[in-house]
Amino acid sequence: MATISVAGIGSGLDVNGILEQIVEAERAPTENRLNIKEANLQAELSAFGIIKGAVNSFQSSLGKLSSASLFNSTDVSVSDASVLSAVSSSIAQPGNYSVEVNSIAQSHTLASIAFDDLDDVIGTGTLNFSFGTTVYDPGTDFETGDDIYSSFEKNTERSDESVVIDNTNNTISGIRDAINDADIGVNASIVDDGSGYRLLITSELQGEDNSLEISVVDSDADNVDTAGLSLLAFNIGATNVEQTQAAQDAKITVNGLTVTRESNNLTGAIPGVTLNINKLTEVNSPVQVTVTNENVAEAKSNISNFVNSFNEMASTINGLTSFGGENGTNGVLLGDTTARNILQQTRRELGGLIENGGSFNSLSSIGITTNRDGTLSLDTDLLDSALADDFDSVAQLFYANGNPSDNEIIFQSSSDATQEGDYQVSISSLATQGKFSAAPRSGPFMIGATNDSFSFQIDGVSTGLISITQADYTSAEELVNLAQEIENRINAASALQAEGINVAVEYTAGKFEISSSTYGEESTVKIISPNNDLGFIASATSTAGTDVVGTIGGQVATGSGQSLTGSGAASGLVLEITGDSTGNRGSVTFSQGLASKLDSLFNQFQATDGQLSAKTESLTNQIESIAGERVDLLERVAEIEARFRRQFSSLDVLINQLNATSTFLQQQLDALPGVTFNQN
Numbered sequence: 001m002a003t004i005s006v007a008g009i010g011s012g013l014d015v016n017g018i019l020e021q022i023v024e025a026e027r028a029p030t031e032n033r034l035n036i037k038e039a040n041l042q043a044e045l046s047a048f049g050i051i052k053g054a055v056n057s058f059q060s061s062l063g064k065l066s067s068a069s070l071f072n073s074t075d076v077s078v079s080d081a082s083v084l085s086a087v088s089s090s091i092a093q094p095g096n097y098s099v100e101v102n103s104i105a106q107s108h109t110l111a112s113i114a115f116d117d118l119d120d121v122i123g124t125g126t127l128n129f130s131f132g133t134t135v136y137d138p139g140t141d142f143e144t145g146d147d148i149y150s151s152f153e154k155n156t157e158r159s160d161e162s163v164v165i166d167n168t169n170n171t172i173s174g175i176r177d178a179i180n181d182a183d184i185g186v187n188a189s190i191v192d193d194g195s196g197y198r199l200l201i202t203s204e205l206q207g208e209d210n211s212l213e214i215s216v217v218d219s220d221a222d223n224v225d226t227a228g229l230s231l232l233a234f235n236i237g238a239t240n241v242e243q244t245q246a247a248q249d250a251k252i253t254v255n256g257l258t259v260t261r262e263s264n265n266l267t268g269a270i271p272g273v274t275l276n277i278n279k280l281t282e283v284n285s286p287v288q289v290t291v292t293n294e295n296v297a298e299a300k301s302n303i304s305n306f307v308n309s310f311n312e313m314a315s316t317i318n319g320l321t322s323f324g325g326e327n328g329t330n331g332v333l334l335g336d337t338t339a340r341n342i343l344q345q346t347r348r349e350l351g352g353l354i355e356n357g358g359s360f361n362s363l364s365s366i367g368i369t370t371n372r373d374g375t376l377s378l379d380t381d382l383l384d385s386a387l388a389d390d391f392d393s394v395a396q397l398f399y400a401n402g403n404p405s406d407n408e409i410i411f412q413s414s415s416d417a418t419q420e421g422d423y424q425v426s427i428s429s430l431a432t433q434g435k436f437s438a439a440p441r442s443g444p445f446m447i448g449a450t451n452d453s454f455s456f457q458i459d460g461v462s463t464g465l466i467s468i469t470q471a472d473y474t475s476a477e478e479l480v481n482l483a484q485e486i487e488n489r490i491n492a493a494s495a496l497q498a499e500g501i502n503v504a505v506e507y508t509a510g511k512f513e514i515s516s517s518t519y520g521e522e523s524t525v526k527i528i529s530p531n532n533d534l535g536f537i538a539s540a541t542s543t544a545g546t547d548v549v550g551t552i553g554g555q556v557a558t559g560s561g562q563s564l565t566g567s568g569a570a571s572g573l574v575l576e577i578t579g580d581s582t583g584n585r586g587s588v589t590f591s592q593g594l595a596s597k598l599d600s601l602f603n604q605f606q607a608t609d610g611q612l613s614a615k616t617e618s619l620t621n622q623i624e625s626i627a628g629e630r631v632d633l634l635e636r637v638a639e640i641e642a643r644f645r646r647q648f649s650s651l652d653v654l655i656n657q658l659n660a661t662s663t664f665l666q667q668q669l670d671a672l673p674g675v676t677f678n679q680n
Contacts, residue, residue: 207262415572
């Protein structure tokens with residue numbers, strides 16, 4: 001009888017080899033499909049990364065066209081930079097200017113006598129500093145006092161300051177530190193000039209009107225002698241310190257016109273240009289300052305960059321979505337709707353009209369047209385002509401802008417929600433300022449140590465205690481000057497300066513009127529610490545400001561000070577309402593501007609729920625899901641392998657049993673008598 005035999009585990013059966021082939025036959029098709037799918041998804045994701053880069057590049061080009069200030073730039077050159085430098089602003093007008101520097105602004109500097117040691121005691125008392133114009137001839141002999149102090153005219157825009165000197169700071173170094181720590185616009189230092197240590201006292205600000213007057217309240221009761229703290233006096237009664245540098249204004253001539261400023265940083269001499277003086281000009285050698293209008297060239301460059309950036313983006317997207325492109329190969333994103341929509345929506349905006357009320361209302365009107373392949377072409381001659389004819393109209397094609405028909409209404413800003421159109425503006429009531437009105441005590445009165453202070457709260461911010469000059473006030477003219485001093489002192493309050501708050505003070509019709517510079521309900525002027533003689537009392541008239549009230553486009557608008565913010569279609573449109581008339585104030589023509597529209601569109605593309613973000617997120621999720629499919633495949637293949645292994649194990653046992661039975665039967669047959677088997 002024949003023996004059943006297969007090479008294997010126990011029976012000779014090749015189980016591992018058979019299982020490997022079965023598993024591979026099950027795994028390979030699915031794995032190949034997943035590999036191809038993942039490669040395609042990775043290619044698409046990479047392609048959208050390229051598109052996103054092109055979109056960002058194009059959006060960056062929009063940034064240089066999105067506001068009026070970016071279209072208005074000037075340049076200024078100086079023939080001799082060692083004499084002065086210059087910086088121009090957008091309001092500078094082209095022109096050539098001949099500038100001579102005749103004097104350089106200086107700070108007033110005073111020097112004490114020489115001391116042997118930094119710890120030498122000077123004295124105690126109070127140093128009082130005033131700022132103004134000093135008429136002083138130091139003469140020729142400081143030691144003998146051969147000088148003439150003619151007068152001092154106080155700078156009413158600056159307040160008096162005081163520094164107390166006591167036993168803790170009455171040395172030369174202590175007084176230096178006390179002056180500097182007070183932060184009152186005066187700097188102090190110590191210089192060893194070879195004869196000893198001298199205390200230098202310098203006005204922080206330059207200019208003739210910022211020279212120093214130092215009066216002393218000396219603890220030895222003599223405020224003008226050369227003993228004690230009065231050693232530092234410099235006033236019409238005593239000049240005990242040496243003037244080492246007189247206060248001086250900067251003086252220049254611009255095209256023959258003399259201009260004087262307190263600082264070496266001059267504004268207004270040439271409109272829109274700031275001049276910084278370094279040194280005097282040589283005789284008959286003026287410096288030439290040339291202002292050129294560069295905004296046309298810069299606008300042309302930015303518009304050209306806009307065209308080029310769009311063409312790069314369009315070419316990128318076209319290449320990635322092309323059919324039978326380079327070498328007959330289709331683009332990775334052929335048929336992809338997201339990439340196609342981005343380009344289509346952008347082209348739709350590029351071909352639209354911009355109704356801004358100007359001479360030009362489309363890209364084609366300034367020389368930008370669309371080619372057959374969807375890219376843009378720029379006619380530089382036509383653009384040059386448009387910029388020359390109406391620069392502002394060309395600029396307003398690109399940035400969001402409102403053009404009010406009333407020149408006392410100012411367009412401030414808009415939002416993405418503001419819809420284009422013409423909006424009628426009607427004003428019910430104008431914004432007002434917070435005011436305080438008070439009548440001073442009638443008749444002549446004296447401001448002294450007991451009635452020289454008061455404090456206010458301006459727009460909710462406290463001024464702190466304000467002190468004014470102690471003097472007799474007997475005439476209306478003196479009260480007008482006092483009003484100016486009160487204004488200067490209030491506006492000098494550090495708390496107000498930190499918040500950008502200031503006031504205007506007038507003396508009119510027998511009253512002081514204090515007005516906040518701001519408008520609206522938050523604009524208030526309230527007395528905190530009263531002054532009866534000035535009329536600054538709680539019962540004086542204090543009126544809060546009011547917000548502007550009106551409509552934009554027939555819809556109720558929200559007033560905040562002089563700003564009126566629209567609603568409905570005009571949501572986000574903010575107008576500043578100035579002037580003094582109410583009722584119908586004309587209309588505002590609003591256009592989003594092409595750059596603003598496109599920037600908003602591209603922000604939508606790249607928003608969390610935008611087309612680009614959604615597409616890349618979808619691709620990323622699909623790629624991540626493939627990893628899960630691979631795990632599922634491995635688990636399924638493992639289960640198949642285990643099942644077949646169990647089946648082959650059972651087969652192996654069965655074959656062993658059959659082989660054993662075959663052997664037994666053969667043995668039994670061989671044992672039968674008279675039975676012969678043919679071995680051939």
